[in-house]
Structure formats: C-alpha cells, structure tokens
Amino acid sequence: MNSRLLPRSAPPLLIAAAVVLLALIETAVALIAPSRAPTDADWAAAARQVRADFRPGDLIVAAPAWADPILRVHLGDLIPIEVAGRLDDDRFARVWEVSQRGARAPATAGGTVTLDQRFGRLTVRRVERQAEPVGYDFVARWADAQVSRVETARTVPCRKTGDRIQCPDLSFNFVHRQIVEVDNRLREALLAQPVGQAVVAIEYPAVRLGRVLVVATGLHDTWMRKAARGTVAMRVIVGGQPQALPTTSDDSGWTRTRIDTSARVGQVVPVRFEITSPAPYARHFAFAAEARG
C-alpha cells in the first residue's frame, strides 16, 4: 500500500524512522534536561570557591544573566547595591563568572581567564582584565551637585532636602539618587525629570578629570515609558566645553557615551549636565556618570 499523501521523494520507511527518532530524542531530552540544572550543592560549592579568593572591588556575575537571582542567594552579600546597579562593567579588574550550560557573561569579554573550575553543573571562572579606575563617581557624590532650574527669565536655585535636591514650586523637579529601572534592568543613577520650557542644570563644581568621562542615560520605569513618547536631551559641559549626548527616547535603553578627556587628565574643572525635553510628561530621566582612567 502506498501513501500518495507523503512527499514522493522520501521513502516511507525513512520518514517513519525519522519521526520515531525525533520522538525518542524529544522524550529523552525531556527526561534528561531537568537533571542538567545546577543543584543547590553545585551553587554552594561554587560560592565557596568565589569567597575563598574574593577581593573587595571584584565583580561577580552569572551566565546566563537570568541566573543572577540564584547567584545572589549564594553570594549576594558580596554584591552591594552599587555593584548590582553598576553603570557598566568596565571599572572592574577582576570578574568572577559563575556559568552554566556553556554560557559566557559579556563582562568577561577580552579578559584573561586565571581560574576555571567546575562544580557539578556550574563553572567558576576568574577573569582578569584591563580596568578603568573611577576617579569621580557623579552618582555617589550627588550631594556635591548644585542644581538649578533655568527658565527663560530667571534661574531658580534648588536645595538639598533630606535624600534629594529639591527645586521650588514643582514637586517633581528634583535630583534623587536611587535605583532606577531602565530597559528592564536595575541601575543606580540620578533621577532628574525634565521640566517644560526650562533647563534642569546639575553642576559639579570641582571634578578631577581622568582619560574619559562616561555618561549613561535612559528613561526609568516601564509604565512611564508606556505612558508617553517625549524625548529628553542632555548636554554635558566639561570645563566650559559643551558636548551633546544622544537623544533619549523610550527605545534608547541604557545608552553609554564616552567623552574623551585624555587631553585634560588631572585637571579639576566644573562639569555641568543640562536636561531638556520638548514633551516632559512622564519622562523619568535617569543618568549616571563617572570620570575614569
């Protein structure tokens, strides 16, 4: 009996055998796959290895990134909020990667693997690499900032009140160090909402420059990104020299810009951030910056 409904080129026995083989493979994988996940014992052993040689300032990451919460169960005490919400990975000279299923963390790219050890289903790697030391962290030193709202006819100074620098008359016009969610990831940053028809200016009067000034920007809060479409512009003036950053929109994510300051290494200059928006409604603008190198 011939099945006219099968493709003519394929022998029926071969097709049936292929389907049976596929069924067997799928069944086998479904039965085996759960045991490929790391166990608590694997995590505990990997954590012991990391702790044994951990130094303050090291970065610990999970690969794939979705395993990060489990990593923090075991090693979260070594991952303070400012590290978990870091601007980027470039300032870390030593990175501990706890990986599974052959995944690699972007933070380890370009480094030298100095330790590579398996613990059951987990692999611990220590990667050493060229780091960019941070000379001035604008988020950590938020209290140094002088904040003002520059309107058409006047400049309104803002004052430090408690955990923020608050500007008068507009409750949402403040600068606040906090954990923000940009592109569905958490960052420690300064939240500074733009104001219509005005410039929100945040000036640090004395910043010692390194080789590079790294500024990262984005829009905080997934619901706020859903609520509006306006863009936000930021200009950075480093010692009198202005530099425009890419416009921030709902789709920008966490955008890093590197401003070359190598010609002025060691100079102490004012650095001013100016924030504007043509449509500031629900624009929870957040930024972080570091003078490095």
Added chain:
Amino acid sequence: MGGTSRRADRLIAFGLALGTVLWLLAVEGREGFGRDEAQYMRAGERYWGWFEELGTNLRQGKPGRSFAASAIDHYWSDNAPDHPVIMKTLSGLSWRAFHTCTCTGAARGLHPIPVRGRHRTLPLFSRDSTAFRFPAILFAALLVAMVFRFARTWLPPPAAAAAAVLTLAQPHYFFHAQIACFDAPIATMAFAVGFAYWKSLRDPRWGIAAGALFGVALGVKHNAWLMPLFLVAHYLWMRRGDLRARRLPRPPLAFVAMLVLGPIIFFLHWPWLWNAPIARTRAYVVRHLDHEHYNFEYLGRNWNQPPTRAAMKLLRATAPFVETGFTVPVTTLALVAFGAAALVRRRREEALFPGGESEAPPAAHPSWLRPGADVDRAPGAFVLFQTLGPLCVLAVPSTPIFGGVKHFLTAMPYLALLGGVGLTAIARGLEGALPVARARLRRAAPAALAFVVCVPAVIETRRSHPDGLGHYNLLAGGFAGGASLGMNRQFWGYSVLPMLPDLDAMASENRSLFWHDVLSDAISMYKREGRLSMGVGDTGFGEDGIKRSEIGILFYEKHWAKYEGWFWETYGTTQPVYVRAREGVPLVTLYRRGAR
C-alpha cells in the same frame, strides 16, 4: 462505519475524556491561582449567591425579587463587563454542589457571599478550588472526545486517538485546561462550533446546532467573535465556484442560525445585560476592542504597547507563530507539517484516506440547507483557516499579546487534528513499505506509531507542570532555553503555590508579607483551603507595600524589575533568602528584611 465500530469509537471517546478528567484532577492541585482565576472563582461564588437568593424568593412565592435590577446587579456586576458568565456560573454551581464544606470555620468571612450555615453538598473534592475548576476540566475532556470523533470522520482509530491525546498533551494548553478560566473552554467551543459547521455542510440538523453552540461560545469568551470570520473564509473557498461564476454563494443555515441564535443566547445567559442591554453590551464590546496592552516578554523585549517602528511591527507579528513553534511539542509539529502536506496533496472529491468520509458530492445542486452537498468541502482549507486564523489575528501588531499562547489556544485542537492527518499519512506509507508477509507487523504499525508520537508530548507536558507557561520545547531548549531566548516565563502570580508551606512557616514575619502579584482573592482562597494560616498578612501593592513588609516575594517578569529595586533599597540588600526555580530558571524570589 458499522455499529460495532461506532460503539468502539464511543468507548474510545469516553475513555479519552475520562483519562483527561483523571489526569487533570490528579495534578491541578499543584497549580496556583492566577489573578484572573481567583477573580473568576470569587465571581462564580457570587453568581451562585443569586441562585441561592432565587431559591429563597421562590420558597417565599416572590421570585420577581430576584429579577429586580438591584438584585441582578448586586450579584452579576462582579467581573462585568469583562467577561460573560457561562464558565463562572458553572464554576459557582460546581463549587456549591461538590465542595467539602468547612465553610462555617475560621475562613467563613472569606467567602464573597454570606455563609448562612453548613452547606449540604456531594463532597467530591477536598479543596474548594478543585470544585471551581471542575467545569473547565470537563470542557477539556469534551474537547479531547470531540477531536477524536471529528478525526474519526477522516482518520483510522489510532491516528484519531493520537490527535485527541496531542490536543491535551501540549504544555501551554494543559496549563490552561485545569483552571477556572475561559481560554481552554473557548478552545472547546471553537472546536464544537467548527465541528457543527462542518457537519452542517451536508446535514441541516447541524446547522441549528452550530447556531446554538455559537451562542454558548459567545457566553464563554469574546474570542467567539472571531469564529464566523474563519468559517466564512472556508465557506467562500469551498464555494469559490459560485464566485467564479459571478454569483453570491447562498448563506448557509449554519450562518443564519449563528446570526439569530448567537445573540439571543448571549443576551439570555448574562443577567447583567438585562437591565441595560444596549449600553452594557456596548461596554463589554468596547472593553475588549480597547483592551489595555499588559506587559509580556517576547524575544527578550517587554511588549506593553503597539509597536510604532516598522522593524518592531515585523518582529511583533512573528509572535504567535514563533510561540507556537517554541511551545508545541516538536514531534507534534513534525506531524503537523506532514498533515499539511497530505491535505495539500489530496485529490478533489476523494476521501482524505481510504475508509474516511468521502468528499464526492452527494447532490447535483446547491442548497442552503446542505451547502456542501454539491461540492468538495475542502477539508484542507477548513483546517487551515481554523488553525491559522487565530494566529493571524494575534499577528496584527496592534493586538495585545499579554496572554501568549492562550490568546490563540483555539487553534490548538485543529493543529492536533492536522497532526493526526500527518500521522496517518506516515502510517499508511509505513504499512505499504512493510513486507506483505509480515501481516501482523503491518496491522500493528499504525497503533505503535501513534503511541510513539504521543510519548514525547505526554512526557513534555508532565515535565512542564505546574509551570507550563515557562516551558518551551526541544527547539527552544526547555525552561532554560526559553529564558535565554527572552520568552515569557509566567504571569499573574500563580507560581507562588509551591512556596506556601515555607511562607506559612515564617510565623510573625509573615504577618507583614508583601505578596507582589498575588491578589487578595487568591490569598483568600489559599486560606480557605488551609494552605495558608489565617494570620498571614498582606501589606498591599507597590513600593509602600514593600516598605510595610518584613518578608516579600517577587515574580520574575521583565516589567517587575523596579520592584526588585525597591526591595534592595528598603531591605538594604541584594541578597534574596530563597529563589523558586524550574530547571535552574528563577520564577519567584523571597526577600527578608535584615537577612544577611
């Protein structure tokens, strides 16, 4: 088909349905309550309250009281205008009939209607929630039986049975099949309406049935609005000869019945509509035409509004097809491909397979009572439109996709049917290739093959439970592969259930518990069932809820990230005390204030 064969088919259909009920009842207790399900249970119990009051009024000889506008609205405004009430009402009635009453105990105050005394019931189920879920489980069983019966018109018994099993053995369908919601029941109704329509093409009795079933479908969920589109598409294709001859095909009885009976049944079934039919029907329709885009993760992005850029629209349009490709067991998908090829290669007016229903026209002239009697009914186009139709609607970039596969679950039984067709094509090829002398082997081959192709689907489905939403198939790489691809893992807080014993044991701290996405209705039901102590607290929603809490949970979905930030800031640590994971993929995290 002979009498013996018909009896055997009925027995097999019954066995499949019974197996479905037993499987679902055996495992449903491990699946937690999502936000929507807990609300539907509450609404179902409240709807029962109306019947209870009607009974009282009848005994007092004043039934009219129950039909006063205020009495109707008192009970039936719950969960309106969101969803019609057939499933919720059945849930409420099932709860009333089958729960084991501990209702006068400590949880008495957690019922949405007053408990006046101990309920006399047929206590089939120890948990209230099982009784609420039972009607949906019966609908799933009905679907499995119907798929078998329909498949038998085209396919031999082993392939038809396999199609029925493959309908149930899909991790995402299985997840929805056991809960007191509407997504699996509307899949049953879509298949029932399609089945009746198909039969009506050559049998007028089924035309009326199609209309009545469509009315019931309208009362189950709003997906029913789309059913006529896919049926009309098939009808026009089937009668394309009329169009070529530049004459309009006659409207068939099924469509007339759907047009007449559908709205009548819909209106009659929902008392909430009675007080202001036009305004409230409009409110219901607008609610869904204007539905909010909730958050949903797909290919690494959080989607919560219609995309505006062309590239994003294109990516968004792939969602239903990629989700199908990544969630339906791969062996089933392979059979579907063979099934599609078989339907394409079928010769017009011939049965799909020897022994199946013939497509030779039994009549020479068209009739609106038997509109498929003078033409080939185009079974391939029928299955194609019913399968691809729901997926194509969800591919429109402006359509919300927050439910994932559940939004096009109505396609899945047809997909399984297609799998049965593919299986038959392969089995017949295999039979033909085996030596004639091996008669026993040739006879056994189709059944053996049917068994083998069902095994991976059943094993995958078993593996996925109770976290079917986060499960992805062999192509995607299972739970871990889905997470790496940035696919949705869960929604609406159902996945906390396995953590309840631990949360319950954290006495004193759990008086101030932040429940994140678990709604108070779900917490109440967990308490009613004794899965949580009555003293366990709920600190409320949002950042303030975390600030008031001593312990708290967080569901891992992209859009909830800022809640984790609030935990870090409020509790002063990034270190959770526990993560509930499946195959290493985090689902729920537990934070404790001051934990180091």
